[in-house]
Amino acid sequence: MGVIGDIHSEADVVDWALRVLKEQRVERIFATGDIADGPRHAEGVMRACKLLQAAEVVTVQGNHDRWLLDSEHRDLPDATSIDEIDAPTRAYLQALPASVEVETPLGLLLFGHGLGDNDMASLYPHDHGPALSSNDELQKFLADGRYQLAVNGHTHRRMVRRLTDVTFINAGAVKVTREPCCLVLDFNERRARFFDYAPGGLTKPGPEFEL
Numbered sequence: 229m230g231v232i233g234d235i236h237s238e239a240d241v242v243d244w245a246l247r248v249l250k251e252q253r254v255e256r257i258f259a260t261g262d263i264a265d266g267p268r269h270a271e272g273v274m275r276a277c278k279l280l281q282a283a284e285v286v287t288v289q290g291n292h293d294r295w296l297l298d299s300e301h302r303d304l305p306d307a308t309s310i311d312e313i314d315a316p317t318r319a320y321l322q323a324l325p326a327s328v329e330v331e332t333p334l335g336l337l338l339f340g341h342g343l344g345d346n347d348m349a350s351l352y353p354h355d356h357g358p359a360l361s362s363n364d365e366l367q368k369f370l371a372d373g374r375y376q377l378a379v380n381g382h383t384h385r386r387m388v389r390r391l392t393d394v395t396f397i398n399a400g401a402v403k404v405t406r407e408p409c410c411l412v413l414d415f416n417e418r419r420a421r422f423f424d425y426a427p428g429g430l431t432k433p434g435p436e437f438e439l
Contacts (some may be wrong), residue, residue, distance in 0.1 A: 234262040245425070
């Protein structure tokens with residue numbers, strides 16, 4: 229399973245990630261959304277959507293995509309206006325699901341932008357103690373017991389960590405002001421392997437984690 233994190237109009241890095249993931253011969257590619265709102269503005273958003281569609285990437289809707297469609301928070305830096313994107317792009321973003329369930333050899337996986345259907349819920353690598361116990365969405369997710377894995381974006385912080393019986397995986401982001409990367413989840417080898425983007429579209433090996 230290949231995963232592309234939050235996009236924020238960085239179509240060139242999406243193009244790079246698709247190439248890397250295809251070279252890794254993943255069976256399916258997923259993207260955590262937040263295609264809208266970024267330095268490449270509307271042109272980058274529209275091109276990124278076309279790339280995702282052409283590659284048949286399973287993509288979920290992020291909070292920035294939702295805000296764009298609802299014309300909310302358009303005073304944010306690098307915000308995309310609904311009037312700047314064409315009708316096919318609007319239709320594509322509108323049709324994106326909030327989450328997707330995936331059967332894996334390691335159990336049932338829930339793929340979303342935040343945590344489940346809540347595109348604003350988050351879990352950070354440094355969250356411990358009260359940050360975990362007071363996270364209502366996280367505690368509901370753990371108590372439900374339905375999923376063995378959860379893959380998301382939203383925080384732009386890549387992560388693989390296990391809480392009780394669930395492995396939480398954050399794909400990070402392809403936004404170049406963060407740590408642009410893509411992710412391969414090998415369920416047979418039980419490995420999560422990140423690949424880092426370098427200027428000029430080069431690829432560097434990133435960190436690896438056990439699933």
